[in-house]
Amino acid sequence: MLANYPRRRSASDEGPLRPPALQGCLKASGSLAGPHDELQHPSISEKVDPEMELAVVIGRRARRLAPETAMRAVAGYIGFCDVGSRDVSERDNNRMDRGKGFDTYGICGPWFVTADEIPDPHSLRIRQWVNGTARQDATTAEMVHSIPEQLAWLTAALTLAPGDVLSTGTPAGHGAVRPGDVVRGEVEGLGVVENKVVLDD
Numbered sequence: 001m002l003a004n005y006p007r008r009r010s011a012s013d014e015g016p017l018r019p020p021a022l023q024g025c026l027k028a029s030g031s032l033a034g035p036h037d038e039l040q041h042p043s044i045s046e047k048v049d050p051e052m053e054l055a056v057v058i059g060r061r062a063r064r065l066a067p068e069t070a071m072r073a074v075a076g077y078i079g080f081c082d083v084g085s086r087d088v089s090e091r092d093n094n095r096m097d098r099g100k101g102f103d104t105y106g107i108c109g110p111w112f113v114t115a116d117e118i119p120d121p122h123s124l125r126i127r128q129w130v131n132g133t134a135r136q137d138a139t140t141a142e143m144v145h146s147i148p149e150q151l152a153w154l155t156a157a158l159t160l161a162p163g164d165v166l167s168t169g170t171p172a173g174h175g176a177v178r179p180g181d182v183v184r185g186e187v188e189g190l191g192v193v194e195n196k197v198v199l200d201d
Contacts, residue, residue, distance in 0.1 A: 001022070001023075001024045001145070001150055001166070001167060001168050001169040002020075002023045002024055002025065002096070002169065003020040003023065003144075003169065004020065004143055004144050004145055004150075004168060004169025004170075005138065005142050005143060005144065005169055005170060005171045005172060006142060006144065006172075020144060022145055022149070022150065022153045024150075024154065025096035025097055025100055026097060027082075027097075027100055027101055027105070027106050028097075028101035028106075030101070030103055031083075031100070031101050031102060031103060031104065031105040031106040032106045032108060033103075033104040033105075033106060033107045033108070033195075034107070034108070034109060035079075035107065035108065035109030035110035035191070035192070035193040035194070035195075036110075036193070036194055036195065037104060037107065037195060038104065038195060038196050038197075038198045039081075039083065039104050039107065039177075039183060039195040039196065039197045039198070040102065040103055040104045040198060040199075040200035041177070041178070041179050041197050041198065041199050041200055042085060042088075042102055042200050043199065043200065043201045044085075044088065045085035045087055045088050045102075046087055046176070047085060047086040047087040047088075047176045048083060048084075048085055048176060048177055048178075048197070049083065049084050049085070049086055049174055049175060049176050049177070050081050050082070050083045050107075050128070050174065050177060050183050050185070050195075051081065051082045051083070051084070051128075051136075051170035051174045052079070052080075052081055052126050052127065052128040052136055052170060052174070052185035052186070052187065052193075053079075053080045053081070053082050053126070053167045053168055053169060053170045053187075054077060054079070054080070054121060054124060054126065054140050054167075054168050054187050054190075055077065055078050055079070055080035055108070055165050055166060055167040055168065056074050056077060056121075056147055056151070056165070056166040056167075056168065057074070057075045057076050057077065057078060057112060057163065057164075057165055058073055058074065058075060058160045058161065058162055058163065058164040058165070058166070059073060059074060059075025059076070059115075059162055060072075060073055060075075060162060061159065061160070061161055061162065062151070062155050062159070062160045063155050063158075063159040063160070064155055064156060065148075065151050065152050065155045066152060067146075067148040067149055067151075067152045068148070070147070070148040070151040070152050070155075071115070071147065071148055071151075073151065073160065074115050074147070074151075075114065075115060075162070076112050076113050076114040076115050076117075076118070077112075077113050077115070077118055077121060077187075077189075077190060078108050078109060078111065078112050078113070078165070078190060079108070079109060079110070079111075079185065079186065079187040079190040079191060079192075079193055080106070080107065080108055080165065080167045081106075081107035081128075081183070081185050081193050081195070082100070082105070082106065082167050082170065083100070083102070083104070083105035083106070083107065084096065084099050084100040084105065085099045085100075085102060085105075086099065086176075087099075102200075103200070104195075107185075107193050107195055108165070108193075109191065109193055110190075110191040110192065110193060111190055111191045113189060113190055117189075118189060121140060121147060122140050122141055122143060122146060122147070123139060123140065123141050124139060124140045124187055124188040124189060124190075125137070125138070125139050125186075125187075125188040126138055126139065126140065126170070126171055126185075126186070126187050126188075127185065127186050128173070128174060128183065128184065128185040128186075129183075129184045129185075130175075130177055130181055130182070130183055130184075131181055131182055132182075132184075134173075135173045135174055135175060136170070136171050136172070136173035136174055136185075137171075137173065138171030138172070138173070140168070142171060143168065143169065144169075145169075147166075147168060150166060150168060151166065154166065177197050178197065179197050179198055179199040180196075180197060181196075181197040182194065182195070182196050182197070183195050183196075183197065
């Protein structure tokens with residue numbers, strides 16, 4: 001899910017924050033990586049941006065979900081580091097699929113936690129560090145569009161299958177990384193991912 005947390009787009013943007021519209025993109029299955037795998041930095045990109053997010057794992061086939069009952073389709077949750085190459089997307093007329101689809105750009109884990117063990121997924125702390133310096137520190141309570149809203153929006157068009165993953169957006173604070181950096185991310189109750197950035201040439 002894109003732009004699902006409040007943030008200002010520039011230093012000169014001083015007006016009231018406007019809630020973003022629901023939007024998202026599909027990630028290539030080949031982008032999936034483990035919680036301690038190396039994060040490959042493509043040589044064709046200068047803006048590799050990892051974002052820590054809460055992700056929802058679907059438990060049953062679902063289409064046309066209603067917000068009031070959508071959570072019944074949720075099997076559980078995982079931490080998800082959603083990586084994108086912003087400059088690649090810019091060159092692709094702002095299309096996100098290639099820029100977010102590179103190998104290792106969908107870091108999952110380390111644990112799958114069932115829905116009954118997370119009483120309120122909208123009250124979890126999300127944090128990220130790069131080389132030990134904090135970049136992100138927020139909670140899922142800041143989401144603009146709730147998980148049921150996202151599921152209803154997505155299944156108005158797509159059928160979700162068991163095992164599908166919906167990543168729910170990221171708080172402000174993330175930014176570009178370089179080869180040699182170490183990115184560490186955590187979603188409360190879901191464990192820690194830690195990935196060294198290496199050049200993929």
